Amino acid sequence: MSAPNRPIIALAMGDPAGISPELTAKLVALDDVRSKARLVVIGDRRVFDEGARVAAVKPELKTVPPGTNFAIEDGETLFVDLAHLDPAQIERAVASEAGGVFALENYRHALILARDGKADAVCFTPFNKRAMRLARPVYDDEIAFSAVVVGLTTPASEFNVLEKLWNARVTSHIALREVASRLSIERIHRALKLTDQCMRGAGLARPRIAVAGLNPHAGDGGNFGTEEIDIIAPAVAAGQRDGIAAQGPFPADTVFVRARDGAFDAVLTMYHDQGQIAMKLLGFDRGVTLLGGFPFPICTPAHGTAYDIAGRGIASVGATKAAVLLAAEMASRAAGSRSQAAAPGATA
Template structure:
């Protein structure tokens, strides 16, 4: 069979732009050249997305238990048959939409966990709909770790071209950030960032570490976290062979990284990096879940309810997500001597 990696592509929220993005991805020649897509969802929802997108991608519907690696075809479809498009109200988060996306993603993760695919991607979810379907749904990291049986640390990265953003804390209230910071957490984040970037082909990632406080604490005038926690953690990372520097003021560090001084910025909390990355390339950014045995990628934007059904959704970030997953999966297979 072909040496191209197998990528499970879970359809996201059906009330947003996910169905049309999924159809557009399958129709992309460069994606099909880099990997074999296995779309997971409901074929009726996919076909409606293709109609909206104005594409007619070729893909073969297969049995749920089929041997994916032995099945011929550039693109395959695993039809769970679990949502009638007529039940979806476009632009509205719903229990049905959340159940649809959750089931698709769970099946994709199981395929990755069991080694039946080499990477997992998904088109955008709606968090409210996901919580309608599962009240304790926190974020993709926790859910993915549960399904994949991961016991080691995982984290979310944002990738924009050659520039990465990692974070020490993620989906927690801003008032809790300072209390959650520790030297151990920062060192773990540095190690995971270094490892994931190397797996993506960056030989020796240069990581800038942002401070927590304005002007990186201004020598202790605006807070001591930089002095007492962050700087010692950066020094420890350097002793471990990681090319880390900082802490730097968060309001200027991305300018330096954008200019080529660094390959990644490690931020202390979610929006500290997200705002900068989305301003630089909202329609091209990728979210990568790092620390798993297989790459998990998705576009960094949301479900765009306001333009759903119009066929105008940009494929840029979704395309970048699948291509990054394909690259990382190919590197992993090469390191293992796979074919």
């Protein structure tokens, strides 16, 4: 096993009607995950045990009540049992208020652990947006919810990570008709800076960021729109003046091919599906979603709750494993940076 200073990852169980329980059980049974992180799983032990039965695994966990001042032994995984959902109340493959309440409370608990310094990062298995809104009608997305719980007032954004390729976005969960009006030089410049910052935190010394255009053929010199000329290009230039290795704007229909082939480390897109479609085609069952801009990493698999295969024990744990490993890597690097800054003789 690795050194005892492995980061502590608070892992919240997601939607109980989908594949989240079996993914959680599969994950904690993996030796290569436990060698990189100390896991604290949050949920209901009855739901977890049902997931373990479906997944045909028997992971070893030490169950503790909420509020425990836990110390994790080497190789040990803890389970914080909130005891708040009887699996008999959940119909498999059906989004419900009870399922949304379960997932939100688990996630809130994980965020509070990290906010209060008891965990180094947060991960969660997939949520179902309908269930979340049944439980909390004002629920928009994980970014907004996390910001409220953590008390974040600075910008945050969602990133998709597929092995060495990142996708960042300027706008996210909004109607497509609103995208053009939401774009500004300042907003794109801010997205570039946050992307550069988060990628450096994951170990890329100087990430190469391609910026996608908004319009077909990146506006074709103004024939199909002028956002590229008036807004996007000036924002790219502002990022370059900050020392960011940004280029663009490029046509969105070809930029991911270039990035896949190694020309760029990341693509900054203007709206949600402009990047999501490409990333999920490239690796649906391997992608990770990272919430960047928070004081600690927050990661989850990029795929959804997969109601169509829930309960069959065939869900791939690949993306969930990748999410935890990315969170552990970023948390370890952040801890190393803090130790270096605090060392005697360190300069600002």
